Amino acid sequence: MKKADIFEFYRRLAELNPSPETELESVNIYTLLVAVVLSAQSTDAGVNKATRALFATVRDPQAMVELGEAGLKSHIKTIGLFNTKARNVIALSHLLIDKFGGEVPTDRDALETLPGVGRKTANVVLNVALGAETFPVDTHVFRVANRTGLAKGKTVMAVETILERQTPQPFRTHAHHWLILHGRYTCKARTPECWRCPVIDLCAFRPKSLPPAKIPASIR
Structure with missing residues (x-):
């Protein structure tokens, strides 16, 4: 993914969710x-x-x-x-x-x-x-980074290294939250919901998945 596209990728995710947080509950x-x-x-x-x-x-x-x-x-x-x-x-x-x-x-x-x-x-x-600028790579981040072309790597460490090197400000602190949430709710493991993806035109994944209503009944 080109530098300008990486910025736009994060910008769109940030626009939809300006202050993402972990979904794990804790008190300290x-x-x-x-x-x-x-x-x-x-x-x-x-x-x-x-x-x-x-x-x-x-x-x-x-x-x-x-x-x-x-x-x-x-x-x-x-x-x-x-x-x-x-x-x-x-x-x-x-x-x-x-x-x-x-x-x-x-x-x-x-x-x-x-x-x-x-x-x-x-x-x-x-x-x-x-609030440290770290880039935890779980299964969602690994999948989204590789599938979209944001940070293609064969190992978790390779993906983390690329994300750390290529993620621009002002997106570095929340980057992994956006990627996790995108992978959990939109860019799902089995079938990515490309039809409602905010970064569909920036993503390298092919072919794009169709909305359920457009999938022929014979192959549903």
């Missing part, structure tokens, strides 16, 4: 970290449903450690991979207490030392909590 940076860890291979809606009661009383590492792994599992058992995730959340909570004084570090390298926290999770926490 610690609960945000926990929510992002829990969201791996799970939907934000599913995580929110499981954590509302949890975050009503557990809002810091000490409270999580006191709740314990079994107690945490009772809250998140509807989330995929909940056993592993519960183990990681308790372990990272212990580490936050022992190494970071109970505070979530605001450095990506330090965040990545926590159990269950990879580069994407660290990038999300830094962006959402601190």
Whole structure:
């Protein structure tokens, strides 16, 4: 995608949603970290449903450690991979207490030392909590970036690198939110809804998908 088209791509998404936010619910940076860890291979809606009661009383590492792994599992058992995730959340909570004084570090390298926290999770926490210009690449961002031609890369790291290099101001802070939401609600995995896409003329995807009403009945 050409430089001018990249600017226009983001401009249109920003015009439709000037202040995008994560759909994960949290009350502070610690609960945000926990929510992002829990969201791996799970939907934000599913995580929110499981954590509302949890975050009503557990809002810091000490409270999580006191709740314990079994107690945490009772809250998140509807989330995929909940056993592993519960183990990681308790372990990272212990580490936050022992190494970071109970505070979530605001450095990506330090965040990545926590159990269950990879580069994407660290990038999300830094962006959402601190407004850092990071470019977390989840499945939605990876798909949209490649499908549209915005940032074609064979790996998550390659796509992140291209997005970081080519995303212009004033769109850098919210870029990944726009891409996630576009992928979640318009540029869907199985069938992108090209007929209602605001950036259809800038997108490299071919052939464009037709509205359901225009799809021949014989192939629906």
